[in-house]
Amino acid sequence: MATPHSLRAPEVFGEQPAAGAPDSAPSASSAASTSSRGSGVSGTPASSKPEQKSEQKLGPTGRPLREIPEPPPLDRHGPARVLAMCNQKGGVGKTTSTINLGASLAEYGRKVLLVDFDPQGALSVGLGVQPHELDQTVYNAVMESSINVRDILHKTSIDGIDLLPSNIDLSAAEVQLVAEVGREHSLMRVLRPLIAEYDFVLVDCQPSLGLLTVNALTAADGVIIPLECEFFSLRGVALLMDTIDKVRERLNPSLDIIGILATMFDPRTLHSKEVISRVVEAFGDTVFDTVINRTVRFPETTVAGEPITTWAPKSVGATAYRQLAREVIRR
Numbered sequence: 001m002a003t004p005h006s007l008r009a010p011e012v013f014g015e016q017p018a019a020g021a022p023d024s025a026p027s028a029s030s031a032a033s034t035s036s037r038g039s040g041v042s043g044t045p046a047s048s049k050p051e052q053k054s055e056q057k058l059g060p061t062g063r064p065l066r067e068i069p070e071p072p073p074l075d076r077h078g079p080a081r082v083l084a085m086c087n088q089k090g091g092v093g094k095t096t097s098t099i100n101l102g103a104s105l106a107e108y109g110r111k112v113l114l115v116d117f118d119p120q121g122a123l124s125v126g127l128g129v130q131p132h133e134l135d136q137t138v139y140n141a142v143m144e145s146s147i148n149v150r151d152i153l154h155k156t157s158i159d160g161i162d163l164l165p166s167n168i169d170l171s172a173a174e175v176q177l178v179a180e181v182g183r184e185h186s187l188m189r190v191l192r193p194l195i196a197e198y199d200f201v202l203v204d205c206q207p208s209l210g211l212l213t214v215n216a217l218t219a220a221d222g223v224i225i226p227l228e229c230e231f232f233s234l235r236g237v238a239l240l241m242d243t244i245d246k247v248r249e250r251l252n253p254s255l256d257i258i259g260i261l262a263t264m265f266d267p268r269t270l271h272s273k274e275v276i277s278r279v280v281e282a283f284g285d286t287v288f289d290t291v292i293n294r295t296v297r298f299p300e301t302t303v304a305g306e307p308i309t310t311w312a313p314k315s316v317g318a319t320a321y322r323q324l325a326r327e328v329i330r331r
Helices: 028-039 094-107 122-126 138-143 170-179 182-197 211-218 231-235 237-249 272-288 298-305 316-330
Strands: 083-084 112-117 161-164 199-203 222-228 255-266 285-293
Touching: 083 094, 083 112, 083 211, 094 112, 094 122, 094 161, 094 199, 094 255, 094 298, 094 316, 112 122, 112 138, 112 182, 112 211, 112 237, 122 298, 138 170, 138 182, 170 182, 170 211, 182 199, 182 211, 199 211, 211 237, 222 231, 231 237, 231 272, 255 272, 255 316, 272 285, 285 316
Parallel strands: 083 199, 083 222, 112 161, 112 199, 222 255, 255 285
Antiparallel strands: none
16 A cells, blocks of 8 residues: 555655755855856856756646547547446446536537436436436336337437436336346347437446346446545455456457546545555556546535536536546547
């Protein structure tokens, strides 16, 4: 584990003098003499030498910050990349990240479909839809082949984003699908007619590694893993990676891990810094440069029923999700 001293960035705390170096600076006369000898020309000022470039600024992950330009506009839409937001631990920011990443992608001209695949229906609520008032949801599309998925689509208040909503009915699918032939491919069958119409499909998974999550991984091209900057969340990643490997081996050979997203980061605490250091050490460039800080703005957006990019467009959270969208598009 990183010690407190190892987390000290050179640009913040300054470089330490080399072992055996004198504590006092050389005198002005000796400095001038050294400058003259080094230049080969008497009286040439030291400032004529080319200045060394300053060190790159480090981001929260401990790596140099990389600027990613805004993605170019599209002249047409589709076919979509299907990305599953997955972590079996609850409360790590899956739903918040699904909503705000989707809204940020839409700001860059991408057409986005959000799929609420959690019986709690939090994604639907976060977009202003009341799940208990719905007659048909993604559950009906999964369990009834006669249902046209377009009849379930909801236009959201955000331009470029549509929603496949969910409610508590979806919890029954976990049991009912067990007896179905090809049960792991049920969500893929539902999404197939829509792929050509969108640029991204984001699936908000339930906090478990059950059959619904396996369906999402089977239908997905890639996985984004929101990871709370807390050690209990870190411990569960190995189990999730094992599930992803099994799905890749048995059901979906093209499944890839798009990235690990550090969420609920508190830059004031050593604990958050230690966790993110361990994650970067273990997974390297798989970890997104973007880090989502803990802020009261996100609970506010849930009550408002809209993403942070419209609720507080100039906030740190909105800026972070726009940066994440650029990373996702680039990857």
